[in-house]
Amino acid sequence: MNFQFIIYFSLLVFLMGIFGIFYNRDIISVFISFQFIIISAVINFLSFSQFLYQSSLWDEIFIIFGIASIYFLMFCIICYFYLKLDLLDREALNRDFILFKVVRHDWCGEDEM
């Protein structure tokens, strides 16, 4: 397979992930967008290793440790989301969740509790 094609494909997957983070309005879709970026990074690691460094061991170790730790962190947040959240909070998070939501009271004025 062409090296250039793989890099462009990886960039496309990365951009899909970034777009998903900004566009999606529910938390599970945001997690899926995160995974697009992870997949893009893994494609980068493996293609660089294959084409430039004759399949070195270092990138494989990085991928294993990196993915294990990131997924463990995401797993903990998902568990907390499903196990500890009461129904109203879960509905609110599922329906109206934007990761980069900017509202006026976040930087000026008062935040009504």
Place this chain on the structure above:
Amino acid sequence: MDFLISISEKINPLQSVMILSFAIFISSFFVMSERRAVKRFIVMLFSVSLILAFYLNIYSFVSAGNFSNVLLSFENLQMIEISIIIFCALNLIFFISTYCRDNRHFIKILSIFLFSTISAVFFVLARNFILMFVALVIFILVIFQLMTVLNSKTDRIKPYIIGFFLRPVLTVILFFFGFSLFYGATDFKDFNQVIQSEYVSNPLIALGLIIFIVAVYLYLFLFPFQGPYIRLARRNEFSSNALIWFSYFPVGIFMLMKLDGLLGFFIEKNNIYAYILLAIAFICITAAGIGAFKTNSLRRVISFLFLFFIGVFILNISMFSAGIITGPLLSWFNIGNIFLIIFSFMPIYSIFSSLEKNTNSDSIDNIRGLGRSNIYLGINLTIIFLSWIGFVHHVGPFIKYFSGTNLIQIGILKLMVLVVTAIAFIFLLINTFRIVIQFFKKPLKDVTEKIVFPRFLYIYVTFFSLVILAAAVWGLLKILNVDIGIMNFEIAGF
């Protein structure tokens, strides 16, 4: 004895970690206990282990000097950073034991907290990309666990915790992607190797660096992404806020400092980065300054002022990029700024949280008349707040730089940095005097007069104000060029 010395040499930079691990091991036998005596014993054990770790960290550097291998790097800067982390941890134990001593999971909370300290130490020590990355992820994970368990009794906070922690998750994912780009540019495994290599100007390195900066920016909740942090800070349990300010943010700042070298290289090559950084610094400082001024909630004031001081780190890098300060001086400015944050925010937050606990409100009116009803605390707090005027040390290099030169000839970038620094100082001054004036105003009700502060809080605040006074006197002697024969070192660059 020789055996012990050989072990000590082998674990040279990790002596502090070993002590903390040993304390966690001992505490693991008591995690199920809910007896008050056991809780006191564990607090004592952890405090002693942190003091010992603090001592061993400095001792191992003084006795064995710099240390470096494939995984770790232990130099002057790392020693200072680890000392800061351990000092913060010691204070956080104070906060946790003050506000959570009746929690059923108190000993478990302390054990998890010590884990977070160990992972923060590993992150600072890490030289290799893998260790750095894994230590960072574990640190965020442990902080998340701590936040959830500390807030287990707080109502309606769970969506805010999730919203807050999705940002650091995105940060580590972006880090993972950034490392993959670095790997494509060179086969090297740490930042020093990348800087020294001939591939440093590779576009993949530049792209990776931009992604790292974005990731750190998101991690530190700088403008305009501060929403989840500000919302959570308003609703959090007391010790969780301290955890964010004195454990989560310092690690983010050290993360930024790890990128200083690489950032410096690209800034020297292309001036456009310097202008972008300056614009970011200006936006962060101005937004945080206005945010702190426009709110009446003490928690929000402190949260915004924290963001203000994080913006100052970017301002320091801008000063470096404009050529006003040198590389070593940049590190000293950053370290000085961290000290300023820690030594002022810790006593301030301890008093404000105590006030909030007594009045059940975090309104700024609570501190109105505090200086009249409790003169001792009022004076101490005024000293601590006025220590922020120490920010004026940023002007020192400007005076040296501009003295004897024509303002028109020095260039637009340097003038812009000067203007941004002046604006930052004005905002800080406004916010400082807004709070200090509240202390000496006539109280609205007799609220502050009824509040009885615990005795240990007096000792705690006095300690910090004495340290600040000592630093002020030392700085004054330095400016007047008086040698008192105690401090005989010069800060590089001055």
